[in-house]
Amino acid sequence: MIEFKEAAVVAPETGVPILHPTTLTLDERRITIIGANGSGKSTLARLINGLALPVSGSVHVDGLDTRKHGALVRRKVGFLFTDPSAQLIMPTALEDVMLSLRRVIRSKNERVKAALAALEDIGLGDKGDVSVNALSGGQRQLLALAGVLTATPLVVVADEPTTLLDLRWKAHVGALLHALPIQLIEVTHDLESATKAQRTLVIDEGSVVFDGSPVDAVAHYRDLMYRKAPESRA
């Protein structure tokens, strides 16, 4: 269970609020977060695994404060970034997955076996020795997901995981994410994907402006954006 208690974030130098004090309890299996660029939705997502810390208030995951127990929280919360290139560290696919396993599996042979199994599970079984630079964007995102999942998280937070992907990979990665047997919190601009959830948050100008059923949330968001778009006012 994820709990925000009056958690607020401000820009470090200017003091401009990025997220106004927010109180939320997130325990549904599938939650989506939508909002305009710069609305604060990525910051909200990053608060969950302690990549961003609140300047006031607190965020707890399974009762652990992200400020005091950051490393423990990050072991429970896997994070998938928009651009998988920055998330992949090792030169080949197999080595990158093995890197996630270094902490939990000491024996190298066991680590190779576990990493190969993870690649097989995600459909990259034949790409183990391939350089990560030679993988397509979709394959990179799958590899990043494999790296996240081998660390056996309880929650996956995905920050626009399909924004850079073509339609085929978007469908594939989206389907994999939605089939995960763990909690998934997805930040997305894909309104169709946003409705495949039990609960959707709409973020605008640093506040949660809607929290409820996905279909109503998308309608609220569309209305909000069209009202703000300069062209639609004319």
Added chain:
Amino acid sequence: MSPTLGSFRAGASPLHRLPAWSKVLTLFVWAIVSMIITDPVTALGLCAAALLLLVSILPSPKPTLKGLVFILFVAAMTASYQVYRGYVAAGIDIAADLVGLFALSLAVTGSTSMSEMLDFATRAARPFRRILPPTVPGLMFAIMLRTIPEISNIMRESRDAAKARGIRRSPSAFMIPTATRTVGFALDLGAALHARGIGDEALTDPPDSRRVRLTAPAGTN
């Protein structure tokens, strides 16, 4: 990818089967010996042996040849300077040393996977664990290798963006976006390391039995 870096190819050659530490040690000793020996005939012999070792691992031909052409050019420049000064034997010795060491280092990196190198660097750094967590040096090396192709991508995109806006001659139109985007990439990489818990040395629990399994949806891969 850069011809000299990350050129590992899986194989079954004798060099592939040797442990990483023995290869790194050989490279180190070879470098010292070839610097001490100044006899051009011995130097040429060592160079030929290194080239044979390189061939024995069956490296990817194109990047290897590209790398060799580059080092041959450097060696030729250095040798011709020595010959010009009248030191023919020294010219041959230096050129042979350069090519030999380069070939041997390609043979080592081409036959050793990054994981083996990481494990080796981690073990080698263990005596210094009070100053530096043992996994850090290996990780630094891996990140360096990973960053090189990304930076060259950023450079290409910045150059194209400047060209597309009709700015061809201004170095700042190329340098500034390259620098800022490189910093941006470094920040993203740092966030990803953080998110993946890499470097959280103090927390080493026994392996977890939970494993998240995935089933790929049919027909999409």
